[in-house]
Amino acid sequence: MRALKEIRSWGRSMLGVARWQPGVLVVVVAAVWLARPPVPVLATLACGVVATAVGLRCWALTRPVSFGRATALPRTWWWRRQVREVWPDVAAARGLDVHGLPELRTIAGLWPHLRVTVRPVRGQMVEDYEAAGPALQTALGVARVRCEPRGFRDIVLHLTVGDELRRPFPATARADVLDLSSLPLGRTERGETWRLSLGPHTLVAGSSGAGKGSVFWSLAFALAGAVFDGRVLLHGIDLKGGMEILMGRELFSTTATDAGSAVASLEHLVTLMRDRNAVYAGKVRSHRASQDEPLHVVMIDELAALTAYSTERDLQRRAEAAINLLCSQGRATGFVVIACLQDPRKEVIPSRGLFTQTVGLRLKDASETAMVLGDAAAATGASCHRITRDVPGTAYVVPEDGGPALRVRAGYASDDAIRDVAQRFATPVLLDVPPLVSDDLGRRPRRPSRETSTDQEAS
Numbered sequence: 001m002r003a004l005k006e007i008r009s010w011g012r013s014m015l016g017v018a019r020w021q022p023g024v025l026v027v028v029v030a031a032v033w034l035a036r037p038p039v040p041v042l043a044t045l046a047c048g049v050v051a052t053a054v055g056l057r058c059w060a061l062t063r064p065v066s067f068g069r070a071t072a073l074p075r076t077w078w079w080r081r082q083v084r085e086v087w088p089d090v091a092a093a094r095g096l097d098v099h100g101l102p103e104l105r106t107i108a109g110l111w112p113h114l115r116v117t118v119r120p121v122r123g124q125m126v127e128d129y130e131a132a133g134p135a136l137q138t139a140l141g142v143a144r145v146r147c148e149p150r151g152f153r154d155i156v157l158h159l160t161v162g163d164e165l166r167r168p169f170p171a172t173a174r175a176d177v178l179d180l181s182s183l184p185l186g187r188t189e190r191g192e193t194w195r196l197s198l199g200p201h202t203l204v205a206g207s208s209g210a211g212k213g214s215v216f217w218s219l220a221f222a223l224a225g226a227v228f229d230g231r232v233l234l235h236g237i238d239l240k241g242g243m244e245i246l247m248g249r250e251l252f253s254t255t256a257t258d259a260g261s262a263v264a265s266l267e268h269l270v271t272l273m274r275d276r277n278a279v280y281a282g283k284v285r286s287h288r289a290s291q292d293e294p295l296h297v298v299m300i301d302e303l304a305a306l307t308a309y310s311t312e313r314d315l316q317r318r319a320e321a322a323i324n325l326l327c328s329q330g331r332a333t334g335f336v337v338i339a340c341l342q343d344p345r346k347e348v349i350p351s352r353g354l355f356t357q358t359v360g361l362r363l364k365d366a367s368e369t370a371m372v373l374g375d376a377a378a379a380t381g382a383s384c385h386r387i388t389r390d391v392p393g394t395a396y397v398v399p400e401d402g403g404p405a406l407r408v409r410a411g412y413a414s415d416d417a418i419r420d421v422a423q424r425f426a427t428p429v430l431l432d433v434p435p436l437v438s439d440d441l442g443r444r445p446r447r448p449s450r451e452t453s454t455d456q457e458a459s
């Protein structure tokens with residue numbers, strides 16, 4: 001029994017090694033074979049082939065990105081053939097071949113990104129090819145198709161044929177992030193690090209289960225080092241009972257889990273912002289985060305719960321006013337708002353335009369994609385509504401340089417990881433928020449009711 005247990009645990013540990021170091025499996029098999037008495041050549045070959053196949057398979061499963069790159073050349077050839085094969089069918093199905101089949105001029109690039117240059121037939125426009133994009137995407141079974149005009153005559157179809165974002169990966173806390181304007185949050189479809197600038201106010205929109213939590217925590221993790229040394233103060237607002245933020249409460253200098261405390265916290269931040277604005281006036285034009293003058297980052301888990309779904313109208317109005325003030329005046333003096341949201345409609349978030357940076361996770365339909373990322377991004381292949389449920393944390397973002405929208409994925413932060421990071425990088429600054437006072441300023445004087453005015457007239 002004991003021996004069985006030992007064998008089982010050895011097997012498990014070997015599997016663990018093989019999972020992380022695929023090459024080890026090949027070496028182990030080869031070593032086992034060498035240790036045995038001489039065997040015939042055929043058996044040796046068979047053993048070698050099996051070991052290589054298993055090793056490659058493990059590599060492909062555990063390190064898809066590096067495996068993909070190592071085998072990019074044969075894959076590229078295969079995909080080129082596929083594109084040439086399906087193109088006539090897709091063109092016919094989408095009515096692009098009425099006056100002759102549009103010529104595929106070149107297929108360039110290397111797996112996982114191919115560039116197919118097409119010469120449209122007279123009378124066709126880029127929009128016709130944009131409309132055919134989803135058909136080509138389905139016919140080929142590729143991750144993304146994006147159209148772009150090239151010169152005055154040709155159109156380039158950018159195909160993402162291999163999905164480097166398919167497998168989830170963990171979010172990692174950064175103790176060393178020095179540049180707060182470029183926070184590492186995950187990976188891009190090009191296999192690079194996805195970086196987000198913290199300067200602009202950011203709206204993270206996604207349906208339920210789209211993975212807003214992973215963007216939220218990846219951001220907090222990226223700031224962990226700066227939180228720990230007091231250069232950044234996080235303020236968490238979570239009206240879903242604090243389910244999200246209380247998991248890592250040690251990272252936050254203030255937390256609010258009900259409408260009253262959220263408004264108190266936001267209005268206190270507006271006061272701090274105004275004080276700092278007054279100090280900076282005429283002297284400083286942009287803020288540099290330091291322990292004396294930290295960057296305040298307001299992280300709101302479900303913005304609509306504060307600005308649209310609240311039953312307390314007065315608090316709703318005050319919250320909205322405070323967020324608008326922080327968004328419109330806070331950037332230069334070091335006050336940044338990051339808000340997550342399920343429903344991006346104007347009725348729910350009237351101040352959507354104040355969030356100058358948006359992250360579009362899985363959304364319900366094309367109109368929501370256009371609301372979040374803009375019409376131009378939606379037209380050029382940013383299709384948040386086509387992100388499938390099995391890849392939470394995947395999103396489209398418009399790069400700061402205004403180029404075509406990029407598909408990205410945030411790292412996954414498990415509950416244990418959040419607790420661990422919160423404990424290791426706990427903030428040294430806990431702020432006291434003054435209690436909520438009734439709002440006299442900014443409220444319109446009420447019209448006297450008919451009864452009151454009649455009484456007054458009578459007296």
Ligand SMILES: Nc1ncnc2c1ncn2[C@@H]1O[C@H](COP(=O)(O)OP(=O)(O)OP(=O)(O)O)[C@@H](O)[C@H]1O
Binds near residue numbers: 411413
């Ligand atoms: N980057 C990621 N990689 C892998 N799995 C993820 C990732 N992000 C989220 N998930 C998984 O997807 C599920 C939903 O994620 P999450 O709770 O963050 O979504 P949400 O958009 O915040 O949803 P809701 O608005 O309903 O709270 C979680 O169970 C989580 O395990």
